Amino acid sequence: EAGVAQSPRYKIIEKRQSVAFWCNPISGHATLYWYQQILGQGPKLLIQFQNNGVVDDSQLPKDRFSAERLKGVDSTLKIQPAKLEDSAVYLCASSLGRLKTRTNTGELFFGEGSRLTVL
Amino acid sequence: KQEVTQTPAALSVPEGENLVLNCSFTDSAIYNLQWFRQDPGKGLTSLLLIQSSQREQTSGRLNASLDKSSGRSTLYIAASQPGDSATYLCAVRPGGFKTIFGAGTRLFVKA
Numbered sequence: 001e002a003g004v005a006q007s008p009r010y011k012i013i014e015k016r017q018s019v020a021f022w023c024n025p026i027s028g029h030a031t032l033y034w035y036q037q038i039l040g041q042g043p044k045l046l047i048q049f050q051n052n053g054v055v056d057d058s059q060l061p062k063d064r065f066s067a068e069r070l071k072g073v074d075s076t077l078k079i080q081p082a083k084l085e086d087s088a089v090y091l092c093a094s095s096l097g098r099l100k101t102r103t104n105t106g107e108l109f110f111g112e113g114s115r116l117t118v119l
Numbered sequence: 120k121q122e123v124t125q126t127p128a129a130l131s132v133p134e135g136e137n138l139v140l141n142c143s144f145t146d147s148a149i150y151n152l153q154w155f156r157q158d159p160g161k162g163l164t165s166l167l168l169i170q171s172s173q174r175e176q177t178s179g180r181l182n183a184s185l186d187k188s189s190g191r192s193t194l195y196i197a198a199s200q201p202g203d204s205a206t207y208l209c210a211v212r213p214g215g216f217k218t219i220f221g222a223g224t225r226l227f228v229k230a
Contacts, residue, residue: 042208106151
């Protein structure tokens with residue numbers, strides 16, 4: 001079974017430039033998450049999709065970050081314009097979906113991450 | 120608001136030691152708790168998941184326990200090896216969708 005795919009793995013940009021990250025979740029997973037992980041910290045949720053609808057984007061800096069999940073499958077996270085403090089690893093994760101089913105444990109599966117350096 | 124704390128922040132042990140990593144959370148109304156491993160420059164690898172109705176889960180040399188009433192989970196690693204060196208993250212999922220992570224424990228096992 002293929003895991004969560006992310007690209008690019010690494011990106012270096014200058015401040016005020018833009019960048020986009022792509023994620024393809026595990027086939028059949030309805031829920032997709034974008035996390036930001038700053039060095040030395042645990043991941044912080046930026047946005048969560050259930051199919052192609054947004055469930056939670058309360059910690060997404062909406063003045064510069066945007067995300068979409070067209071057709072309820074893969075997703076793109078964009079930063080424009082980037083700031084120095086956006087340097088982090090951007091992790092995509094997926095899970096089956098609604099928790100109230102007998103077989104859904106709610107387990108999260110993560111991709112390898114996209115490391116962003118803003119100079 | 121759910122908060123997750125992991126202790127110790129860092130740990131260095133000689134090879135062969137048994138060790139315990141701790142995770143505490145403030146709200147006992149959880150759906151599950153998941154332990155992850157993260158190698159430098161890599162994503163998160165799921166180690167063990169404990170449902171709210173379970174007390175523990177085991178996989179090889181790893182054993183994770185859950186005590187919801189006290190808001191604690193422990194990850195026990197038996198006979199540690201240099202290959203176990205990594206950051207270990209605890210993640211708590213409340214009844215809704217949002218999973219909350221701790222800051223992690225950085226483990227170094229010396230050969």
